Amino acid sequence: NWMVKFRFDNNVIRFFYSYEKGVSHIDLNAIKQCRSASSIKLYIIMNCWGAKGFTICKxxxxxxxxxxxxxxxxxWSELDRKCLVTACKDLKRLYRNRIIDQYITYKPFFLEEGEKVKHHLPEHITFTLHDRRTSCETAEGGEVSSELRGQRSKLKLRLQCNYDVSEKxxxxxxxxxxxxxxxDLEDFFQRKDYYIANCRRSNKKMNTGGYMTTAMVGFFKDHGVEGL
Known part of the structure; x- marks a missing residue:
C-alpha cells in the first residue's frame, strides 16, 4: 500500500476545513494520468469539496x-485560458475514459450583467460537480429523484415567498x-436580488412577481428547456 502526505499552508488548510466531509479518496492512478499541474490540483480540490451538486468559490x-x-x-481571460480551460478538459478526458467518476464545469459570476469579463476578475466562480454515480435525475421506475424533488420544492417556495410569484x-x-x-440558479438569484434592490432604492416601480416570472422563463430557455 502507498501513502502520500500533502503539506499546505494555513490559507489552504482553511479551505479544506470549510469543505470537510470526513474522508476523500485520491486515486494516484488518476493523478499519474493528469497532463498538467493545474489538473492535478483541481482533481485534488474537487475531491475535497463536500458541497454536493455545486460549489461557489471566491x-x-x-x-x-x-x-x-x-x-x-x-x-478572467488569463485565469480561464491559462488554467481552467485546460485543467477541466483534462478532467473531462479522464471521466470519459472512466478513470474518474466526477468532472466539473464552471461559470464566472459578475454582479453587473454585461460587465466586460476579459478585463476584470469575477466575484466568484461557480463550479458544478457532475458525478457518474448520482447523475440520474430519476430513480428506478422513472420517478423524480428525492434530491430533485427537494430542490424543486425549495425553488417553488423561494419564488412565492421572496418574489410574490403565484403558487400556480x-x-x-x-x-x-x-x-x-x-x-447557475444561485448566481441568477444573486444578480436579480441586486437589480431589485437597486430599483427599490431609486423608488422605481416594478411588478416583482411578473419580473421574476419572465426572468425565470429566460433562465430556463438559456439552459435548453423547450416548450416555454
Missing part, C-alpha cells in the same frame, strides 16, 4: 489554492429545474 481563494497567490492572474406559476416554473442548473 476567485481570490481559488487562485490562492491553485497558484499560491490570490492575484496570480489579473484578468411557481409550481410550473420549478418543474423545469434540473440538478445541473442549481449552481
Amino acid at each position: 476567485t481570490a481563494h481559488f487562485q490562492q489554492l491553485m497558484h499560491g497567490r490570490a492575484d496570480y492572474y489579473k484578468t 406559476k411557481a409550481e410550473q416554473l420549478s418543474g423545469y429545474l434540473r440538478l445541473d442548473m442549481i449552481g
Whole structure:
C-alpha cells in the first residue's frame, strides 16, 4: 500500500476545513494520468469539496489554492485560458475514459450583467460537480429523484415567498429545474436580488412577481428547456 502526505499552508488548510466531509479518496492512478499541474490540483480540490451538486468559490481563494497567490492572474481571460480551460478538459478526458467518476464545469459570476469579463476578475466562480454515480435525475421506475424533488420544492417556495410569484406559476416554473442548473440558479438569484434592490432604492416601480416570472422563463430557455 502507498501513502502520500500533502503539506499546505494555513490559507489552504482553511479551505479544506470549510469543505470537510470526513474522508476523500485520491486515486494516484488518476493523478499519474493528469497532463498538467493545474489538473492535478483541481482533481485534488474537487475531491475535497463536500458541497454536493455545486460549489461557489471566491476567485481570490481559488487562485490562492491553485497558484499560491490570490492575484496570480489579473484578468478572467488569463485565469480561464491559462488554467481552467485546460485543467477541466483534462478532467473531462479522464471521466470519459472512466478513470474518474466526477468532472466539473464552471461559470464566472459578475454582479453587473454585461460587465466586460476579459478585463476584470469575477466575484466568484461557480463550479458544478457532475458525478457518474448520482447523475440520474430519476430513480428506478422513472420517478423524480428525492434530491430533485427537494430542490424543486425549495425553488417553488423561494419564488412565492421572496418574489410574490403565484403558487400556480411557481409550481410550473420549478418543474423545469434540473440538478445541473442549481449552481447557475444561485448566481441568477444573486444578480436579480441586486437589480431589485437597486430599483427599490431609486423608488422605481416594478411588478416583482411578473419580473421574476419572465426572468425565470429566460433562465430556463438559456439552459435548453423547450416548450416555454
